[in-house]
Amino acid sequence: MLGALPVHAEPAALASLGPLIGLAALGAFHGINPAMGWLFAVSLGLQRQAMGAVFSAAFYISVGHIASLAVVAIALAVAGYLIPLFWVRIASGIFLVGFGIYKLVLYYRHFRWVGMNVSGRDLFVWSFLMATSHGAGLMLAPIILNLEEEGSGGTADLGHHAGLLDLTETAATWGIGLAIHSVAMLAVMLVTAVVVYKKLGLAFLRRGWLNVDLLWAGALILAGLVTLGLALL
């Protein structure tokens, strides 16, 4: 999915659909990972014996996920404002590769953030922490840093030269990017949750629950390598 990325920056923001497709694809990938929330939504639906609980849980989980992504995007923007984009890419690329390797070895580490008897706020916090600690936002770094470059009109270090107009443009571009990612994630999460809840049933979990954690660690490493590649090539 990351192969669709343009290696060279486009002249104007959103000139290419590549990054948006990439963000949507990563949204789908996040949505299908049980650790990102659809499983929690299913279990709450079953526990409360109400389909509505699936939907309300998915809502709070999505908002938590988006909040985590927004925090990462803002952090990257601030970093891009303070230091050259080249170094932001190098730092986030190295971090992503290292974090991916860590998840590969210790992917099953979990803290006890909540329990089973949860409110909407609990789900928000749980999802925020799950997304943050799994590096969901950082996984988007190569694409949003690319958008950052595009948003600043192709200059390699945004902050030092960008005017207010460029910053607004960047923020708008990212907003659209995050929205596309989030809609894709919520759609996949809801479809998966409803299909498991209504059609497949619990027995599906025994056979169909692939080890997404390992794929996830691989995706982090890949995202890190792409980020490094974009910096160095």
Place this chain on the structure above:
Amino acid sequence: MALMTPDPTFYPSARLAQQAPAERLGYVAVLNTNGKPDAMSVVDLDPNSSTYSTIVNSLEMPNVGDELHHFGWNACSASLCPYAPHPHLERRYLIVPTLRTSRIYVIDTKPDPFNPQVVKTVESDVIANRTGYSRLHTVHCGPDAIYLNGIGSSDGVSPGGILRIDHNTFEPLGAWELDRGPQTLAYDFWWHISLDVAITSEWCTPELFESGPSLADIVAGNYGHKIHFWDLRRRRHLQEVDLGVENQMVLELRPSHNPTKAYGFVGVVVNNQDLSGSVWTWYQDNGKWAVTKVIEIPAQPADPDLLPEALKGLGAVPPLITDIDLSLDDKFLYVSCWGTGELRQYDVSDPFNAKHTGTVELGGIVKKAAHPKSGPLVGGPQMIEISRDGRRVYPTNSLYSSWDDTFYDNITGWMTKINVNPEGGISVDEDFFVDFGEGRAHQVRLEGGDASSDSFCYP
């Protein structure tokens, strides 16, 4: 260690776990008091095997005098819980705490489940320093860690409480409680995982059990008589419920396996007024936890000449309810009467109206009822384990070394098999009898899980 699809022994719900294949082997904790180390014995439970109903292997522990008692798995169906999912862990290691020496042995059951090996020992001083607890007892695999409890504090008194060990390294992570409220005594613990509620019960401080039961202290009401409810998520004491001081020793906790239900059963060893044993149901009542007695089993009058020293003055055998166990469908509760030598089955489909549906007699202080493959049996049904499909029940006969010796002379270890009629009713399997000789058989864990090994987050 990482699997690509979930461990096939993990089931989202107790309902699905009932469809699991029958167990082919069981692990039995065997206590030795003859100067030899304790052992983890592997018993063949496959009726089609040539070594059926025999001990095919015994793994000796590295030390003498540990007093193996209860034990559990490193991972179970709780790994499927949605808030901390890691379904690709393996049910592979037996976590075996020692009651007298406060160690934890980690036993690897792979690659050959018939030939397990000790792969790690956590020594008592490490556990004492990190958690403040000793006399380790119950093990439950949780979604986020492995939970154990200690009956005593590290200085051998109270409070006892819960500790956690890491899923991966098996290192103790510290005491679990942030606020223990009035709780000091400990014995068993389990939880209503979907409600984020933990429950703990009370035996006594180590000084009141290590050298044997004290009749004077039972009469004085010095053994535990309460259960405690906790906020599992916030690690805080919520409420204590007193069963009454006459109800001495509140032991095994069996919450409903269906996570949409909020009730469970707890056994009381002896009433110090009339020597009866009892089982109580806990339930929620206007947001508070409450208990009600649902089973009472009276003492049986007996000729004092046939009674051990401790009971001579009483002229009766108390049933001594030392274990209870609930089938995965929450339908049948099994109650062991270790004193009178009975295993009883109750239909608890209505948890407030237990119906007595079957009894088998094995051993007993006075009766010494025989198995078809044995002479008169010493000891009685004590620890009981139920297969996941609910069709087979496996009782063993030893309680705790010094308590065995108080009630039974020259006890030897045995294990039997009880066949269950799904409509109600139980019978002794005449072909299955395992003689452990001088070894004393305690808890049984069945291959792939059993009715007290797993917690389920889905209904």
